[in-house]
Amino acid sequence: MPAPSWRRAWRSHVWLVYLCLGLIAILVYGQFPTTGGPRAVRLVIYLCLSASAAGAVFLGLRRQELADRRPWLLIGISQVMYAIGDGAFYIFHYVLDITEYPALPDVLYLGHYPLFVVGLVLLTRRRTQERDIAGLLDGSMFLLAAVLLSWLYLIAPQVRADHDLFVGVTSVAYPAMDLALLGVAIRLVLGHGSRPPAFFLLAGNLLANLTADTIYVVQQTNGTFEVGNYLDAIWLTGNLALGAAGLHPTMVDLTRPASPRAQARSGRRLVALSSAGLVAPTVLAVQVIRGDLRDLLVAVAVSAIMMILIIVRMAGLEADQRRLAITDGLTGLRTRRYLETEMRLAAGRVRRTGSGMGLILVDVDHFKSVNDRFGHPAGDQVLTEVARRLLVVTRPGDVVARYGGEEFALLTLNVRGDALADIAERLRRGVGREPVRIVLPAPRVPDPPARTGESGAAGSAEPTRARGQARSGAGVRGDTGEESLLIAVTVSVGAAALPDHADDTFALVAAADRALYAAKAAGRDRVAVGSARPGHDVGGHDVGGHDVGGHDVGGHDVGGHDVGGHDVGERVGSSRQPPAPDAVSAVVSRRTRW
Structure with missing residues (x-):
């Protein structure tokens, strides 16, 4: 009751x-x-x-x-x-x-x-x-300043006084215990x-x-x-x-x-840290002016330690800024700028060693419908889960980045030909192997309308009711009013290799983008590989001069030429008209699902 x-x-x-x-x-x-x-x-x-x-x-x-x-x-x-x-x-x-x-x-x-x-x-x-290394370093600087002041004005006078042993130990124990308490108190205040x-x-x-x-x-020392x-x-x-x-x-x-969160660095905290850093040199100057050099070495040691902590702190801030600059805030993947830098470096190694590198672009199918029907927070959950699944199936040393919006990119080294198509297929299967669970806050989202578009798309498929229940938009509501839904998510994948499909990084991006566009135009949830440049053997099957993952394409070109009267080879970022699905479906492979 x-x-x-x-x-x-x-x-x-x-x-x-x-x-x-x-x-x-x-x-x-x-x-x-x-x-x-x-x-x-x-x-x-x-x-x-x-x-x-x-x-x-x-x-x-x-x-x-x-x-x-x-x-x-x-x-x-x-x-x-x-x-x-x-x-x-x-x-x-x-x-x-x-x-x-x-x-x-x-x-x-x-x-x-x-x-x-x-x-x-x-x-x-x-x-x-x-781990909060920044908070630990900041707390250490505050504590060092307190230790110096306590030693000069509380502990040292008791040590030098002509006391009985027990009186001296007890008089020193009080400020020492207070310093220990101050240390953990600072850690508590500065922590998350x-x-x-x-x-x-x-x-x-x-x-x-x-x-x-x-x-x-102080009063005990002064006798007051x-x-x-x-x-x-x-x-x-x-x-x-x-x-x-x-x-x-x-x-x-x-x-x-x-x-976990990024701790804010307020102006008050920076002022406090600056004040703590000035304590040691100020005390050192005062001691020299007074002519009392008994604790000079203590002040110098604290100043040196403080300087080391400041240097370490600045190095940590620089590392944090660099990490934030190359990390996507939502998915935790690398940013597009980082990917482009790594591509230029890898291209130089390819030219020097004669090896190969591949670029794979991954686009979430019908992602806009997820945002429209379930809201942008649900779309963020889908992107985060897709990123996690991509990381699971990639090789060590590969660079996975968020390329923009619902598009991801993978830079893989020492691959050519069929190996690139196999990696692309592994990515497609890894993402679409099972539905993605999203959590919708209360109130309950209305049942989505019946499908009128094509099947197999991430946002257009009916959400699957969790725990094996019937397919429904109602999902499962928890004790907090949140609703859990399972949504089928698929991706379209386009891949290209250097030097097989392009001779520089700009052409490589364009070739991978054309392949991705062809995969989407052919019905989505497919893998397409760019066509080989003349004179380059990509290790696949003979498909009339164009390799799309080892399948015969009857001489159709998805590498940037005319396909059934439709041009799919415009430059990346330009306005492109989609080719007819019946003209492209024959040139893109959809591998067997797991």
């Missing part, structure tokens, strides 16, 4: 109620003095707020159905240890009057850090499952994934704790720290932010894997 509406509303806003009540409690906490009888009320408020954050996290774990509970479980346990440390600290100071440093509370405080850090690492890995309200609440907890911890170490000062308000606010994150309904979104 579903929960009443008032209960659902309460659950969705309980985090806000918790946060508001907690802030009011912090204001009340500040009104009580740190000495005298009323400090007991102050102590109770502090401990209740600290423990409430752990309780809120565990309550959120109970209410939410998380795919991976480990990150929040570790964070909750760390907060329990932190709350116990708070209790021990105030009991030691106010009840037992023990002010020794370090003591049991410091062990509990330091012990909560590893649990929190591991929880954040698991959360970050859950959200960002793909959604950023719901729970994300910002968790980030607020990290910011408050790191800020208060840093000020605490007093129990119950304004740092308590910062720590308590951080605890409230953590509890609110655990109670927020979007807590579950933080553990969901992020979809």
Whole structure:
């Protein structure tokens, strides 16, 4: 039985109620003095707020159905240890009057850090499952700047101070643990994934704790720290932010894997990276001006490492830009520009070695009807699947590219004659071996009209109902309202080889395009191979001087000459009138289907 509406509303806003009540409690906490009888009320408020954050996290774990509970479980346990440390600290100071440093509370405080850090690492890995080298490098630069500042102003003074061993180790352990927490926090912020309200609440907890911890170490170093000062308000606010994150309904979104995407490089991020890169040389200059050269080597080392990271980062950006420039954004295949560059390089090798190369053009039959009937998103799904199938059946070293629109191209090396026709046929069969499944969003797409055109076309064939059901436009609707359809997809293929069918790359493209056009004019779902140039043996059968994949064509020319009174040899890209199907069907082979 579903929960009443008032209960659902309460659950969705309980985090806000918790946060508001907690802030009011912090204001009340500040009104009580740190000495005298009323400090007991102050102590109770502090401990209740600290423990409430752990309780809120565990309550959120109970209410939410998380795919991976480990990150929040570790964070909750760390907060329990932190709350116990708070209790021990105030009991030691106010009840037992023990002010020794370090003591049991410091062990509990330091012990909560590893649990929190591991929880954040698991959360970050859950959200960002793909490799993010750019984010890792950016985070390393921010962390290096923080390490340098922490060493100069927090850690080094403690190391050089005349402390007892345990005092020195504890004083160094606090900033060291904060640096570890800062490192994973930076990785979480710079990583992929959604950023719901729970994300910002968790980030607020990290910011408050790191800020208060840093000020605490500075005050301990200067001897100005007093129990119950304004740092308590910062720590308590951080605890409230953590509890609110655990109670927020979007807590579950933080553990969901992020979809792969290209991370945006905002202007703020570039400014922050530039500032981080300037920290080391600025500190180095300040140290030299002050005449304090004790940490000169540390500043120089950090500057050198920072410079290396910047160089690696720039090299990565250059590689990303080049990859994006040669990769089609939809299909992941190479772009036409990349294909044309590779063709020119391969043609040079062919002329030097006397080998051969082939160009195969693949066009999805009746693709426009797919877009018209099912929408462009469905057409994109078809193109993506066709690209995947082409990659499956191609040889290593072949270049598969999206040539334009619904047209693909394959550049294959060291092939001539019948071998080229066999490769082209393998591509045609690989694409058309089974229907393509497309997913249509709700609402349901109306049943398509009955076919009036020719059969065997990708868009004109009736969609096949998934899971073996009757052929219908209704398809199968999922729980989310999406509809799954199976569409028969076929391709027409035209191929030509260098030097058999052309003497340069421009003529090669024209020959392959004429063959493709002849295959489409003959009924589609066919393979056509360009005609051989005089004096070139392409390794096929004798077909009156023209080879179209090993079949007798009765002397018809599909290589750019007159076919039954119709010219199919105009230049690529020009306006061409289709030849009569009965005049071309005899010159194009349709291989037997699998």
